[in-house]
Amino acid sequence: MLKLQVFGPAFGLPDPSPFAMKGEMLLKLAGLQYTTEVGDVRKAPKGKIPVLHDGDAVIPDTTFIRFHLEDKHGIDFDKQLSPRDRGIAWSVEKMLEESLYFAVMHERWAVDENFDRGPRKFFDDIPAPMRGLLILFVRKQVKRNMWGQGIARHSRSEICRLAARILASLSDIMGDNKYLMGSRACGADATVFSFVAGCLCPIFDSEVLGHARSHKNLVDYNQRMIAEFYPDLV
Ligand SMILES: N[C@@H](CCC(=O)N[C@@H](CS)C(=O)NCC(=O)O)C(=O)O
DSSP: OEEEEEOOOBTTBSOSSHHHHHHHHHHHHHTOOEEEEEOOGGGSTTSOSOEEEETTEEEESHHHHHHHHHHHHOOOTTTTSOHHHHHHHHHHHHHIIIIIHHHHHHHHHTSHHHHHHTGGGGGTTSOHHHHHHHHHHHHHHHHHHHHHHSGGGSOHHHHHHHHHHHHHHHHHHHTTOSBTTBSSOOTHHHHHHHHHHHHTOTTSOSHHHHHHHTOHHHHHHHHHHHHHHOGGGO
């Protein structure tokens, strides 16, 4: 049995981490039986969640989880796509993971009101004297990473402008399709759904939410994907 380590549902999302949600979506799209359990980043091989356990194999990182499902389970997530569309789908996926992700993280972790509404709650189970210190430590680390990646060197309005262009590009590529690339879901839908759901999460007060809401096709897609893959959330 496949077991995926995730963070678990929060903020009305299947998982607050777009990568944990993507990992689970890959398993759903593959049609494989799996279970989930709450993981611990400190014990994860690459210090990040999600992590897939498949028998003795331990696979961290969603792109390598996808490769594993392709190699070991013979799944071709994109079998209906032309080579060109496979390339477009892969590029869209990486545009969200390598660019939009940092804008979303910045809005959640660096903006005080959003941090209080969201990530601060991850620490609720830590006993009071430790909690404050751990929050300071982890938040500082996240901010340092965002500075190193570069996103934190921009103003909030610049960051939201970057996110707006990405969401507009995504909306234009999806057009009237049911899924990203047409009438059947492809591998990149795991990422696209995770990020669209995350951007539409009403808990976080951000221009990113307004930009996401301005694309009716993305809002409709999100509702369709929730109904199809997470009917319990409806
Ligand atoms: N490239 C990784 C990214 C995973 C990732 O960034 N996970 C974040 C949550 S969204 C995490 O575990 N962060 C914990 C940390 O950095 O300490 C993937 O595709 O799985």
